[in-house]
Amino acid sequence: MKLYIDSTSMSLAHQMADLVRHASDPHCIKLITWLRLPLTEQQLKQHQALYVPQMAAISPDFINLACKIIRDHRITRLNIHSNQTHAWRGVFPLLRAIRQLKIDEALDITLDLYDDGTLSLMQREQLKCLPTLEQDVVKAAQALKIALSGGGSVQSDPTQSHAWHLLYPTRYHVFRLSALSDTVQGRHLRDWLAPHATEMQFSAFPVDLTDDQRSLYLTLFGLTEAIRESLHRFAQEETSFLYTGTGSWDRGMHDELCRRQVRAIGALHAQKRLSCDMQIAYKGHPANRANDADILKALGGQAVPYPHQIPLEVLSIAGLLPRRVGGVLSSSSLNIKPERIAFILYNDRAEERYSDTSLANLVKKLDLVPADRMLPLMAKEVPDSKPLVVRETPQGAALS
Template identity: 40%
Template sequence: MTAGSVLAPPTGRAYGGRGATTPARPVEGEVLKLYVDSTSLSLLRQVADFVACADREDVFKVATWLRLPLTAEQMGGRNAHFVPQTAAVSGDFVDVVGRLVQARRFERIEIHANQHHAGKSVVPLLRELCLLVPDARERISLDLYDDGNIGLLEREVLKRQRDPERQVAAAANDLRRAVLARQPLLWGIAQSYAWQHLFPTRYHLLRRDILLRDEPGRRLHAYLEPYAADMSFDGLPDLSPQQVEHYLGLFGLDGEQVAGLAELAADDSALLFTATGAWDDEFDARLAASQIEAIAALRADGTIPAGTRLAFKGHPANLANHAAIAAALGDDVVHVPARAPLELFAVLGLLPRRYGGVVSSAQFTIPADRLQFLLTDRTAVSGGPDAPLLDLMLESGLVSPHQVVPVLVPMTLT
């Protein structure tokens, strides 16, 4: 399959480009699935959904994943196309989608996207689709996935509003104006939870049970219940062995790597260090230097005991400084592939029993008893940028105060 084969005009159907006067005939049962994400956590479910239908001739797939760039050969299935991105959605991606929708009248169109970034991804797609699909409400549905920690914090903000349901309903009008009237988008937390007022929507939420700890949270939990699904990490969905192999291959994992990680996971003394990074080269270098300094302190005070077998999981944002961070850990460090989400390895049982590192979604997806230490910046315990997330972890019992090591140098992107 060539990269553009999915865009070829279907045999026997009119195709005249945008503005064509002869519409494509309806094709009963054909589905178009669009996958959009610039982060990594929700890739687990998006990629699994793609693999589950990769070989189906009646399902067309178009993906753009910033942290999982793929070739046409890697996509591997029928009617599949990948569009590179440097932001949430490119003009090329919207153009590919528009040409496909004009070529074939899909019975259903599914958009799978990051909820937090939906203003930059879902809105441009819906603007295009609503021009081309007369009965858009009946044929388009949304699957929106938590970005990670941001979603947890945003729900904490939303639940404290005077009337969250009313705010969300009002925010739906902003989405309608942006999508249907192509007006500038007013975007905020309420708008990100208002999509169900426009299209059938399913929110895939990380640890929504945390809302149940207080009355405002319970009310928001009940409001979201009809539209929500748990973003779980207790195993892969129903994939055949061949599909699992395809799934792992898309993340760059082969049998040898899996066997090596499985052997490491069986070692009760092993410890995984999770790092962070940034797309900006200068900022990434400063983050790396701070983590290297922190590792030296952890070794000096015995938090990382001498002789511990160590693994390293870098952040996919920037690979340039991974070698230096790993070298600070020691000479015999096992590298966990950086571009695959950490949760993937947890799902597969390929992580060491113990882990420690920087603040991340891992604290909400990996059992709390496995965390050995949590690196935060030195202001996190006194109102710094990481304080709201750290407070939520402490309140929810996911992290204990004695596990918090505030040693990283506070910094912001300049």
């Protein structure tokens, strides 16, 4: 039996590859809960798979159904695919419920845990600073073991999210593992992780997927042949450009982020980083579709929407990215080859609620994005302030 659990697009792109790899196996039951890609019974009926709706965390319905299938079908092998950073609320409650079935010895459990994205980068920066890394992770594993037996609870913690391999056979699917090579402490963490880690790639399909499996992969994401052909034609245009937005489940926060993007896009037009000569497409954040019309209007009258449910990582894997990409700083933007990146927008004011300062500084330090394309245009508008101007400095772009 395989369980697929997540609420983020980076992990989703890789979990889908595993799902289609085993879709035709009639002896493997698949149970799915993906926040960003709801699937229907019609889509899954031929693949021995079921979908359960999800919000931010794993639902009791999913846990109960998983336990029921394990018990009723006398499952002996269980492979759980989930988000490593959020395993405390995705994997932990599921495993604790399974333990209550009292069948641990008859059940072979393995874990495939995927990076969340930029949050994972930040957490590993914390781990690099631990002088007693191995001992701290062992202590975290002991705490996890006690909590799984009902002796307490867990919370988000970098040492615990990297301790699962001490309890179960685990493969960590790591975003930018090579970024740990920048310091002595980073290389120590990289070498410690290496026996249990695989670096996540988004440049092409996994080589072992057949043509039929690749076709199913794209179809489940809603990329029909007609849509693929349309996106391919657009992507091949010399002046094609994709703007990637940001958003929030919270409507008030979402509206504020929209206002900031509209203002930033105005500055980009003023600086000629966006122009009427470009063929512009817009891909909004899947968290919220409200205000898309405002951003499309700001981008220009000819801007066209891209399918919002298809992660940027999937467009990259399928070879459907336009010539140039730009937008708000996110995990997805850090998976794009530097030569494709037109700009990355962020908020450099550390005192503000939506500040990206720490992440942006890390991105610059690790040289994940060329410094001159990191534009601090997402700060809150100051009443009666002068128009924003982007100027170049030896350290990259800055505002005046």
